[in-house]
Amino acid sequence: MRPRVLLVSSEAVPLVKTGGLADVITALALSLEEQGVEATILLPGYPAALRGASGLRKVADLSDLPGGKGELLQGYMPDTGIPVLLLDTPQFNQRSANPYVDHSGNEFDDNAVCFAALAHAAVKICAGQTRFPVPHIVHSNDWHAALIPALLKAKGLHHIGTVLTIHNLAFQGNYSAELAPELGIPSEMVSEDGMEFWGKISFMKAGIRYADRISTVSETYASEILTPRFGNGMDGVLRQRKDALVATPNGVDLQLWNPGSDTLIAKNYNNDDIRGKVVCKRDLQKRFNLPLQPFARIVALGSRMTHQxxxxxxxxxLPALLEAHPTMQLAVLGCGDHQYEQKFLELAANYPDRVGVRIGYDEDTAHALHAGADILLHASRFEPFGLTPIYSMLYGTIPVCSRVGGMCDTVVDAGLEGAVDRGATGILFDGESVEDVHAAVSRALELSIQPAVWKRMQTDAMMCDFSWKEPVSRYIRMYAEIAQPEAAELFRASLMPAAANATHIIERRSSENRIA
Structure with missing residues (x-):
């Protein structure tokens, strides 16, 4: 018998992705499986997810969810064979592009109902009302799944350990308190001591208030969210639950993000021989219609185009940077607020030989961006973790980042002036002004023409350990702390070397078609 964890999320690669959360969920599930833990991902049944999952079969009819009936389908992630459960409802089935907002960028009117239904489906699984095995731990991720700990407590299912991971506290799922009956929320929980938040009900507060453990994705962010500046109004309730708050940094799937074996880049390379990066630069210039200038310095932006x-x-x-540095080229990949998308396109029109912009996201271009660029600009007013700078470092692209959140924990600062110490992997800057950004990017461009210094920074960045080995061990130890005694022993036993457990996932993958 193996310990069982149900990971509940709004997205997971490759079925649906809008940001780093999707990468994290699938990589965590895979790492847990490799460690001997039976990990299953519960997702909404978006059309793309229903098309992408393999071996789907119905395991339950759920007739009394918020918003109506639904079906629970069991299948597998393509390629990895990770078990996945999809909640198929008419509401989720209408979501084609972004799972949270419509084509105008406005939040869907039925988000509260949809994600409440996801939470109730998880509770039914835990109550044994489906043909799927009852998990020992339910691991909820962000506000979309944050109702689950509260609903489990309301149903008296105290034997199921609950974890809420806060990937981004700015998104909270706050809705009118009048919706509580429709969402299946007990009236006694709609209180200041429960999930009431400034006259509304808050999915995020529900998770913070009722989960056995609250985790965040970096040490610095765990400290920041206890303060009014970064707490988004939740700092008070988080301080009340400080003893339950832990920091568990994310890892990276090094099979997917590895320049030495990446099949999505123009030429493979590694920290011992990075000459392939020249070929990748040329490929990036072609993708973004930039002049094929080998000595140009490509600054990349690859993130959501938002105020955050x-x-x-x-x-x-950017205009002043382009004017001050004639060899600088700019490659932009991302989407977000329409006003910002339009302004990036206008910038490209004003500098057609210097700036390339692609609105949207695709994995091929994302990998090409990290492999071909020299510098990544990743400014942010707050950043819980920051996967994008880590991807860039693994590919020898030096990040220029705001000194906030997880980037403080992962990027070793070269400083804005003076000699660069050994071990530096990027540049961190304080502040939110044009001058702050200009100074940091200019520093990176100046260092990039110092071959010995730049090569050392690239090599040190590429050698950093961003694997899931330590993070997954932390999660398993946390699961053991909140599981029932018998399950706790199973979790502790799974902390043996991964090789001793590898047969579990191999057997699961090889039997995928047979089970389906």
């Missing part, structure tokens, strides 16, 4: 990511400041800073 300081898109307003970056847009104001």
């Amino acid at each position: 990511k300081m898109a307003d400041v970056v847009l104001d800073a």
